[in-house]
Amino acid sequence: MNKTKTVEIKHMSKRFGPTVALNDVSFEAYRGEILGLIGENGSGKSTSTSIFAGMQAADEGEMFFLGEAWAPKSMTDALKQGVGMIVQESGTVAGITVAENIFLGETKEFMRGPFVDRKRMFAEAQKALDQIGAGHIRAEMVTAALDFQDRKLSEIAKVMAQNPTVLVVDETTTALSQMGRDIIYGIMNRMKEEDKTVIFISHDLDEIMEKCDRLTVLRDGQIIRTFTKEEFDADQIRTSMIGRELSGSFYRNDFDSVAGEEVVLEADDLCLGNQLDHLSLKLHAGEILGIGGLSHCGMHTLGKVLFAAEMPEAGTFTVHGKTIRNEAEAMRESMGYVAKDRDVESLCVDASIKDNISVAGLDKFAVKNFLILPSKEKKYVDAQVEALRIKCRDADQYVSALSGGNKQKVAFSKWTGRDSEILILDCPTRGVDIGVKQAMYQLMDQMRKEGKSILLISEEMAELIGMSDRLLVMKDGKVQKELLRSPALSEADVITYMI
Numbered sequence: 166m167n168k169t170k171t172v173e174i175k176h177m178s179k180r181f182g183p184t185v186a187l188n189d190v191s192f193e194a195y196r197g198e199i200l201g202l203i204g205e206n207g208s209g210k211s212t213s214t215s216i217f218a219g220m221q222a223a224d225e226g227e228m229f230f231l232g233e234a235w236a237p238k239s240m241t242d243a244l245k246q247g248v249g250m251i252v253q254e255s256g257t258v259a260g261i262t263v264a265e266n267i268f269l270g271e272t273k274e275f276m277r278g279p280f281v282d283r284k285r286m287f288a289e290a291q292k293a294l295d296q297i298g299a300g301h302i303r304a305e306m307v308t309a310a311l312d313f314q315d316r317k318l319s320e321i322a323k324v325m326a327q328n329p330t331v332l333v334v335d336e337t338t339t340a341l342s343q344m345g346r347d348i349i350y351g352i353m354n355r356m357k358e359e360d361k362t363v364i365f366i367s368h369d370l371d372e373i374m375e376k377c378d379r380l381t382v383l384r385d386g387q388i389i390r391t392f393t394k395e396e397f398d399a400d401q402i403r404t405s406m407i408g409r410e411l412s413g414s415f416y417r418n419d420f421d422s423v424a425g426e427e428v429v430l431e432a433d434d435l436c437l438g439n440q441l442d443h444l445s446l447k448l449h450a451g452e453i454l455g456i457g458g459l460s461h462c463g464m465h466t467l468g469k470v471l472f473a474a475e476m477p478e479a480g481t482f483t484v485h486g487k488t489i490r491n492e493a494e495a496m497r498e499s500m501g502y503v504a505k506d507r508d509v510e511s512l513c514v515d516a517s518i519k520d521n522i523s524v525a526g527l528d529k530f531a532v533k534n535f536l537i538l539p540s541k542e543k544k545y546v547d548a549q550v551e552a553l554r555i556k557c558r559d560a561d562q563y564v565s566a567l568s569g570g571n572k573q574k575v576a577f578s579k580w581t582g583r584d585s586e587i588l589i590l591d592c593p594t595r596g597v598d599i600g601v602k603q604a605m606y607q608l609m610d611q612m613r614k615e616g617k618s619i620l621l622i623s624e625e626m627a628e629l630i631g632m633s634d635r636l637l638v639m640k641d642g643k644v645q646k647e648l649l650r651s652p653a654l655s656e657a658d659v660i661t662y663m664i
């Protein structure tokens with residue numbers, strides 16, 4: 166490794182109101198390396214790197230880029246000088262073309278007299294897309310017409326068109342398909358070969374250990390430790406991330422089902438478009454029933470239908486023997502549902518944590534469901550915040566201000582708090598860190614032992630195998646295969662039936 170420092174951050178601190186996002190953070194990155202940043206949700210990874218990339222300013226501290234004092238005025242300014250960042254959230258404007266996004270704020274470079282030479286701009290943008298291997302995206306397309314992955318790829322093309330010396334990739338890969346990931350990995354490797362620097366932020370410990378040369382761990386806005394490649398050790402890294410040892414198994418470690426004969430939910434011959442094709446299933450008391458498959462196999466639609474959030478075209482389903490016609494009836498039968506797209510479906514982000522949690526628990530602290538007793542409500546909500554260690558100022562904070570993992574905890578506690586008998590969880594641990602994941606798995610295991618039932622829809626094979634009593638593999642709207650819990654069950658066994 167060449168020892169020239171490209172990135173140097175010294176004693177950086179940043180507060181958002183009462184939240185201390187960064188507390189005296191110092192770290193550096195060198196030429197020719199991929200530095201990994203890892204830490205639980207809210208540990209300060211995005212804040213520290215986005216300050217370096219010009220998105221916001223620190224309260225205290227110093228920064229250096231290639232040995233010189235560094236104070237970018239904006240992201241565009243930073244990018245022009247050689248520091249680019251692929252942000253976690255969407256970084257494109259929906260209503261304009263891909264080319265205009267790629268050259269946002271740069272159109273004066275394409276001026277011919279008083280007019281923008283659009284033809285040249287489109288050609289240059291297409292070149293940028295082609296160069297990263299995303300030539301299937303056409304520069305003249307309106308960005309709104311692209312899916313999430315292609316929008317991300319066009320952001321990457323935008324950053325790479327400026328040939329940066331430092332590239333920050335913030336939690337981008339987990340949301341992409343293998344093809345999208347491969348493009349990013351290719352860019353990372355190329356930058357390393359060209360003696361440049363990549364700062365790679367990911368939740369996926371295996372991925373980060375494989376791709377990175379060094380690894381810096383953040384916790385609660387502080388640097389805990391930097392591991393060199395020789396020191397990489399998954400257990401030690403995890404321990405430093407959460408500040409305590411993860412004891413026992415991550416998933417449940419038993420292979421005995423407590424599921425009884427009693428069927429709590431039964432679906433019969435459900436049909437809906439190309440998503441559900443004569444699908445039938447039974448969920449038993451005390452059972453975790455896993456549903457796996459490729460993302461378009463229909464499993465996400467199944468979750469919605471079983472909570473009556475969407476109606477099937479044909480077929481019936483019953484809960485405790487009763488037909489369910491709408492969400493209110495589902496809730497009356499003590500069902501809960503955490504949607505995959507939590508910001509849109511499971512949460513109201515423009516409301517407080519308290520309002521989000523209490524809306525599902527009304528009957529637990531309100532008289533006749535309308536007269537809310539504030540002290541009881543507060544006690545109920547605070548208990549949920551405490552149980553799942555939701556990181557917030559207090560329960561009056563808006564959900565929109567929380568990190569992804571903490572939002573997910575709110576979505577989860579909405580239902581666990583009210584003691585739901587049946588939970589439909591659609592990708593409940595997507596985008597949450599391992600500490601939260603473990604807490605969720607423990608809660609699920611506990612619910613199961615209390616005789617409650619869980620339908621676990623997931624794209625993560627390890628989670629399905631690790632948690633389910635029984636696993637239904639879906640393909641093209643049908644149940645392709647039923648697999649029973651067993652220590653011998655492998656990811657390959659499951660995948661065979663998905664594709």
Ligand SMILES: Nc1ncnc2c1ncn2[C@@H]1O[C@H](COP(=O)(O)OP(=O)(O)O)[C@@H](O)[C@H]1O
Nearest residue numbers: 181184186206207208209210211212566567568
């Ligand atoms: N714009 C903001 N307003 C208020 N709080 C914020 C904002 N951005 C980040 N935070 C808070 O700062 C802390 C660090 O957040 P972040 O850097 O996004 O964490 P990470 O990327 O490691 O998940 C969290 O507690 C988060 O809620």
Ligand SMILES: [Mg+2]
Nearest residue numbers: 210211253336
């Ligand atoms: Mg982040």
